[in-house]
Amino acid sequence: MKTEMQTVTAGSWLDPLVHAGRRAFSFLERTGRAGLFLLRVLQSIPSVLLRPGLIMQQLFSVGVLTIVIVLVAGAFVGLVLGLQGYNVLVRFNAEASLGTFVGLTLVRELGPVVTALLFAGRAGSALTAELGLMKATEQFSGLEMMAVDPYKRVLAPRMLAGFISMPLLAGIFSAVGVLGGYFIGVGLLGVDAGAYWAQMQNSVDFYEDLMTGFWKSLAFGFAATWVALFEGYDAEPTAEGVGRATTRSVVSASLLVLGLNFVLTALLLETNP
Amino acid sequence: MSASPASDILIRVRGLTFRRGERVIFENIDLDFRRGRITAIMGPSGTGKTTLLKLISAQLIPEAGTIEVDGQNIHTLSQTDLFELRKRMGMLFQSGALLTDLTVFENVAYPLREHTQLSERMIRYLVLAKLQAVGLRGAAQLLPAELSGGMARRVALARAIALDPMMIMYDEPFSGQDPISMGVLIKLIHAMNDNLGLTSIIVSHDVKETSSIADHIYVISDGRIMDQGSPAELDRTASEWAQQFLKGLPDGPVRFHYPARDYAEDLFEN
Numbered sequence: 001m002k003t004e005m006q007t008v009t010a011g012s013w014l015d016p017l018v019h020a021g022r023r024a025f026s027f028l029e030r031t032g033r034a035g036l037f038l039l040r041v042l043q044s045i046p047s048v049l050l051r052p053g054l055i056m057q058q059l060f061s062v063g064v065l066t067i068v069i070v071l072v073a074g075a076f077v078g079l080v081l082g083l084q085g086y087n088v089l090v091r092f093n094a095e096a097s098l099g100t101f102v103g104l105t106l107v108r109e110l111g112p113v114v115t116a117l118l119f120a121g122r123a124g125s126a127l128t129a130e131l132g133l134m135k136a137t138e139q140f141s142g143l144e145m146m147a148v149d150p151y152k153r154v155l156a157p158r159m160l161a162g163f164i165s166m167p168l169l170a171g172i173f174s175a176v177g178v179l180g181g182y183f184i185g186v187g188l189l190g191v192d193a194g195a196y197w198a199q200m201q202n203s204v205d206f207y208e209d210l211m212t213g214f215w216k217s218l219a220f221g222f223a224a225t226w227v228a229l230f231e232g233y234d235a236e237p238t239a240e241g242v243g244r245a246t247t248r249s250v251v252s253a254s255l256l257v258l259g260l261n262f263v264l265t266a267l268l269l270e271t272n273p
Numbered sequence: 274m275s276a277s278p279a280s281d282i283l284i285r286v287r288g289l290t291f292r293r294g295e296r297v298i299f300e301n302i303d304l305d306f307r308r309g310r311i312t313a314i315m316g317p318s319g320t321g322k323t324t325l326l327k328l329i330s331a332q333l334i335p336e337a338g339t340i341e342v343d344g345q346n347i348h349t350l351s352q353t354d355l356f357e358l359r360k361r362m363g364m365l366f367q368s369g370a371l372l373t374d375l376t377v378f379e380n381v382a383y384p385l386r387e388h389t390q391l392s393e394r395m396i397r398y399l400v401l402a403k404l405q406a407v408g409l410r411g412a413a414q415l416l417p418a419e420l421s422g423g424m425a426r427r428v429a430l431a432r433a434i435a436l437d438p439m440m441i442m443y444d445e446p447f448s449g450q451d452p453i454s455m456g457v458l459i460k461l462i463h464a465m466n467d468n469l470g471l472t473s474i475i476v477s478h479d480v481k482e483t484s485s486i487a488d489h490i491y492v493i494s495d496g497r498i499m500d501q502g503s504p505a506e507l508d509r510t511a512s513e514w515a516q517q518f519l520k521g522l523p524d525g526p527v528r529f530h531y532p533a534r535d536y537a538e539d540l541f542e543n
Contacts, residue, residue, distance in 0.1 A: 133373075134373075137368050137369075137370060137373065138366045138367070138368050138370040139370050139371075139372055139373070141327075141332060141366065141370060142364075142366055142370030142371070142372075142429075143372075144332060144359070145330060145332075145359060145362070145363075145364040145366075146359070146360075146383065146384045146387065146432075147356035147357070147359040147360045147384075147387075147388065148383075148384075148387050149352075149356075153387075
């Protein structure tokens with residue numbers, strides 16, 4: 001393939017086309033590799049279930065260490081929703097519906113999406129950097145030479161931890177956001193506390209709303225962790241390579257999450273209008 | 274091409290060819306590594322010495338040729354069989370390849386915990402014995418980041434012998450070492466080989482240090498074996514290229530200047 005491309009002489013008017021073709025091929029090749037990588041990681045997951053200690057360790061570094069930024073971000077988003085929601089609703093004398101507005105916005109959209117973006121930034125980048133560094137310092141080769149499969153011992157526990165933590169983190173984000181909205185709406189702007197909770201309880205449905213958010217957060221956790229692990233494992237084993245991989249990991253995971261959110265929203269609205 | 278029974282050759286490489294893209298790394302080379310001996314592979318940087326170790330340990334697959342380790346063609350083994358064989362093959366990486374989040378003790382204990390059902394007491398006993406052998410029992414609780422390069426290699430050596438392998442491959446064990454830790458490593462490699470009855474393969478471009486302990490040396494460049502023999506034989510070699518490499522002469526068959534067009538022409542262009 002390479003030699004065929006080289007037959008087109010430099011400076012030819014075909015250059016942009018050749019360049020685009022080369023980029024497209026390399027993109028497809030990488031996507032294929034990422035797919036095979038995911039397959040091997042998933043195949044290795046059953047063997048990890050026998051080693052809960054490995055998963056607990058990763059749940060700590062992927063999940064627990066992300067809680068603080070999720071709490072802070074959730075609180076701020078809740079506060080802003082309280083302010084903006086009240087401001088709009090009060091024009092229609094509907095400020096009592098603030099609970100509905102805050103609850104639905106968080107549970108269906110902002111909870112999973114913003115948490116996934118924070119997750120990609122905090123946990124995803126850390127995973128990519130860690131794996132990239134392990135590769136640069138030959139730790140994966142070292143494990144293989146000790147007859148230890150890095151997919152089973154290193155990658156699968158991290159994948160599982162990302163998959164488990166994301167929905168929990170999104171839940172925490174939404175809960176804190178609801179409290180933030182309460183603080184602004186009820187505490188500062190005088191919305192009735194009973195109305196805030198009752199409206200929320202009436203309008204937020206378990207299956208239609210909570211589960212929508214849950215499925216989304218599960219999918220985002222899966223996607224963001226996959227990207228982070230692949231970028232780290234595939235990183236060029238140099239300091240610059242690891243830096244580049246980390247940046248790419250956050251950018252690709254964030255875009256993937258946003259794109260996936262659109263697709264999932266469309267699908268879930270179709271099944272649960 | 275099976276190994277003869279009770280062969281004293283542990284690793285038999287035949288017709289090995291390996292390329293990276295267009296670049297030929299090895300072209301149809303044959304190598305033999307005898308049991309209980311220290312065999313060195315020497316050559317300039319970038320000749321694929323590390324690649325050879327990766328081929329022998331089946332981390333890479335050759336384009337053509339076979340590599341038999343203890344009578345088994347390593348590239349046709351299933352993953353389970355390969356991992357079984359690798360438990361008997363130690364490798365010392367240039368960087369040490371220690372797991373950075375584990376202490377020295379846990380690093381050495383790692384293969385034991387992964388592959389044996391030994392009690393905690395037995396593991397402690399074995400780990401301390403291996404660390405004592407490399408002189409780092411006192412450093413058991415340190416993290417890899419707290420070790421010097423030479424110490425990290427010694428810990429990696431302790432880890433490589435944790436499962437009592439039949440052989441060890443050393444990837445550039447002497448590069449970037451101060452004279453003291455160089456001396457320590459030379460002594461250790463020699464002692465490991467003799468006391469534990471190991472077969473050792475050293476990949477290096479440090480001629481003096483490697484020659485001082487090797488039984489047999491292959492000099493490799495441009496994908497071919499340029500010369501081979503015991504250190505004494507190589508000292509008297511007729512090959513100009515090998516002479517230049519072994520004596521570190523700045524000019525010879527390997528030119529001092531990178532290929533370029535005529536100097537004057539280059540200077541007075543236009």
